[in-house]
Amino acid sequence: MSSDASPAPAKTPVTLREVAAAAGVSVATASKALNGLGRMTAETRERIRETAQRLGFRPNSLAQSLLRRRSFTVGLLTNDTYGRFSLPVMSGISDALVDKGVSVFLCNVEDDQRLGQLHVDAMLDKRVDGIIATGKRIDRHLPVDLSNLGVPVIYAFTQPDPGAIAFVSDDAGGARLAVEHFCRLGRRRIAHVTGPASFAVVHARAQAYRDVLTEKGLPVMEPLLGSWSEAWGHEAVKKLFDRKGEKPDAVFCGNDQIARGVIDALRERGLDVPDDVGVIGFDNWQIVAEATRPPLTSVDMNLAALGREAGLTLLSLVGGEPAEPGIRKLPCRLVVRQSCGRPPGG
Amino acid sequence: MSSDASPAPAKTPVTLREVAAAAGVSVATASKALNGLGRMTAETRERIRETAQRLGFRPNSLAQSLLRRRSFTVGLLTNDTYGRFSLPVMSGISDALVDKGVSVFLCNVEDDQRLGQLHVDAMLDKRVDGIIATGKRIDRHLPVDLSNLGVPVIYAFTQPDPGAIAFVSDDAGGARLAVEHFCRLGRRRIAHVTGPASFAVVHARAQAYRDVLTEKGLPVMEPLLGSWSEAWGHEAVKKLFDRKGEKPDAVFCGNDQIARGVIDALRERGLDVPDDVGVIGFDNWQIVAEATRPPLTSVDMNLAALGREAGLTLLSLVGGEPAEPGIRKLPCRLVVRQSCGRPPGG
DNA sequence: CGCGATTGGGAAAAGGTTTTCTCAGAGGAA
DNA sequence: TTCCTCTGAGAAAACCTTTTCCCAATCGCG
The missing domain is CATH 3.40.50.2300 (Response regulator)
Structure with a gap:
């Protein structure tokens, strides 16, 4: 009866080097084993996998991002902290991205240009893969300039720059x-x-x-x-x-x-x-x-669907796939309760 | 008349190495110059500064984080996407942190344990400096286990684990x-x-x-x-x-x-x-x-003040300062409009 | 002029991972 | 036995920045 190897919650995160040492291989081999790459005996691969599991190894995302030039992170800019419009949008975005391992920086810029610049700079410094702008009004700009940022930008429920990609309600x-x-x-x-x-x-x-x-x-x-x-x-x-x-x-x-x-x-x-x-x-x-x-x-x-759409589109942009600029209107739907009455024959 | 050096928005971010090369110094010197450290002539420092400015250099936060073991990033866990309680809390947190260069990962876990684990893992992988948990009810737990994570955790407007630090309204x-x-x-x-x-x-x-x-x-x-x-x-x-x-x-x-x-x-x-x-x-x-x-x-x-307080406390925890566990109740305030009447003599 | 102290600046390691290249050994063929 | 080809795995570079240590040149002083 094998004792259950409970993956001890690491006070200090376990590194790949430690896994490699414990498994008696080099870090290169360990990396390849865990990523399903390279060539090695099935036993070696399995042994490394088990060791990683046992030690509770989780790759340091910062190191990966640095190397891959991709942070699996996007920034969400909004000027509608309290509002009920951008919230469902946010929720949709987050929903669409979490399954792909992408996390969302929420940045509330109010209507303050300084704050906007601060947030955009912070996002860029942190090497977000892309940015989504959302707001409380479909016909007003956020107080930030998002052109020529070097990362893809999508507008969702806010006034887009000309030539950008935007999602709005119809x-x-x-x-x-x-x-x-x-x-x-x-x-x-x-x-x-x-x-x-x-x-x-x-x-x-x-x-x-x-x-x-x-x-x-x-x-x-x-x-x-x-x-x-x-x-x-x-x-x-x-x-x-x-x-x-x-x-x-x-x-x-x-x-x-x-x-x-x-x-x-x-x-x-x-x-x-x-x-x-x-x-x-x-x-x-x-x-x-x-x-x-x-x-x-x-x-x-x-709005949640709109956010989801925006999130997925951003991701495809990040992946290098081309997308037509323009404003995409997403359909509304009528939620029928009792204030409108029933059909004449109903 | 000196031509205005417009910091060209970098399609590909400028690295310290490029700045150093352009200024004719080593990366070590460049780093020290920009951080106000080390010893060098005032002219050298200024020249490097100018070069960095001209090239639009911004240090890669990922590289810094990797080295410093501090990502200037915190995770915000909530199960109240649409609600009006956690929103002001979030806003307060974000407010308190943005000025310190800390960005916030917004993670909506609904009431889904799988989603909660997913988000917590993602946050940990991305080496957040700390986590704030908030929710829609002060007397319910989020569907996640936040004990022994290896990073500081603060509860704000949600049911805390025993022995944790929490902020709630009085x-x-x-x-x-x-x-x-x-x-x-x-x-x-x-x-x-x-x-x-x-x-x-x-x-x-x-x-x-x-x-x-x-x-x-x-x-x-x-x-x-x-x-x-x-x-x-x-x-x-x-x-x-x-x-x-x-x-x-x-x-x-x-x-x-x-x-x-x-x-x-x-x-x-x-x-x-x-x-x-x-x-x-x-x-x-x-x-x-x-x-x-x-x-x-x-x-x-x-609630915004509550969030601000939570954010600042988390930061001090991250900074290594000790803090007493326990529940801190923050005072409410009465907003007087017209439904309560005026004083008898008024 | 000779010696120690200071100054200005660089080399290199570190942080954790991925990926390319290289290499030792084993196996097969002649 | 010799030569060639795989196979399994490791060394090292790369990502970008910070920081410690170190070195050469200059300076001051006797």
Whole structure:
């Protein structure tokens, strides 16, 4: 009965030299044995493997990186520490990379140029294989210059440099999803309440909203632009329902907070959601979407998938494979809960 | 007029050897010149410095780390990718470390033991100087074993191993802050609506709530335990205000979502906040606290400061300075908005 | 002018791994 | 037995920087 060789957690890491000595071979042979390279008897290889195992040998990644000029490390730059947008993106990136042995440096640069330079320099010094930039807005640059860095750069959910590779959500497509869903449910007077004109996504979504309604031959109500807040949702309901003429039977909102405000305001007016008015939000911020009464149908930007895609693309770039520059729009999906109603026959 | 030597962004990084060659000295001298060590004429030093500057030399951190046995890198383990608790913690950690040239590996281990091991191994292979563990609950372990790793470990806002160093928020202190504030404002019948009994913080805060009221000679109403949701806030108001006897004139809530539910429910009953009933939340989740009507007074756990503290402590540990094991509770602070009312004379 | 001390700078090892080259010995063929 | 070809394994260079030791030249002083 062989005693179980528990690989003692090394206080001081075991080196290849020690493994080689213990196995009675040279470091060269030990290296080749563990990497499955070189030529040697099966017994020798196995003996070295066992010795390494027993000693708890793990190759020093710094030494490997130095030699290979590849650190299995990427930098993730963001200016959205607290936000809920870049987080799923980060998570997706990390997910995509961990299995390939790649670790991620998280660098929050706020909106501070000095901090940005500091982080970029630190990343470059540490010889990251590549950099992913992400942010809280799709139409704003990070406060850093990422051109000519000598390592591949990918932009994910932030404004890219011209000629770069970027992944963003397809906001127009997401808006279509929502409006078309309302159409399918038989809604005829669909309003759009959204954020400030300073956001590019506001225009992209509003245009898609108009396009769908025009295609379907439904009346287009001019989108109401305001802030991204619940309060604006309240106010917008007042504007929509106090004016004379036909009232909307559906409201497509630019984010979930606005939608929350809209739903609350409708209820306060005695209007039923979804029977009288259907509501769809944007972002699918779970904690908000599930707290509205009734739970909110919302457009999800698939940010984790976006991050995953960005991570994999960066890796292929690092591997030397070519990739077309340009902006890739990834599709959104509609998460149907109860605020939009059921099909007429349903 | 000297032409401005623009440090050309190196496609392939410049090495010390190249700097030395360009300056006509040995690498040893170049190294010493740039690090302010050794003895040489001021001119030599300056010439080397200029050459390095001109060539855009930046020392290869991997080589330095290999030699110094210090990577200026720490790992941050979390199981709270989407959550709002560990984010401020992370931000604080990163803030504290970036100025010391230390970068942070962000590792999301979800609740997956395999993933945890994967990340820990990767971090160890990359020779992190230390590890910080953080999570979404103060009373749950991460799914990883961090004992005997050979590098210092600090716990921040997660359940520590015995004998480890941990930073957590002082939940009892935070609760005292809230309840004492109500007392100062002259509220006499203060209720407590909080989360499920399975959370340690629920008990800590509830006990502090009882303690303060007892100290002040005010009636203690048994805390209402439920879920962390708005819906529970609604329900709790029903329980509190439908029963006979005196009604509360203040409600201290276990988190901001509950508080939001409470405020909405009170308004629906025609009760004024803060005139009839004061409300204080917990967590100071800005986006919720500022969306309630009126804006919510809430206890802030100072998580960024907690993270900063954890980061600095880890660094001192890495530097070889000793530190007492144990759990350090960091104070909360009360962020006063409008839901709690003003002093009687105010 | 002779001697010791100082000065300016270089050679080399170290850190841990990978990879190319080299080489000793064994085996086979003639 | 001699020559040639494999086979198994080791030596050494390379990656890039830091640091210790060392050496040649200069300086000061008697």
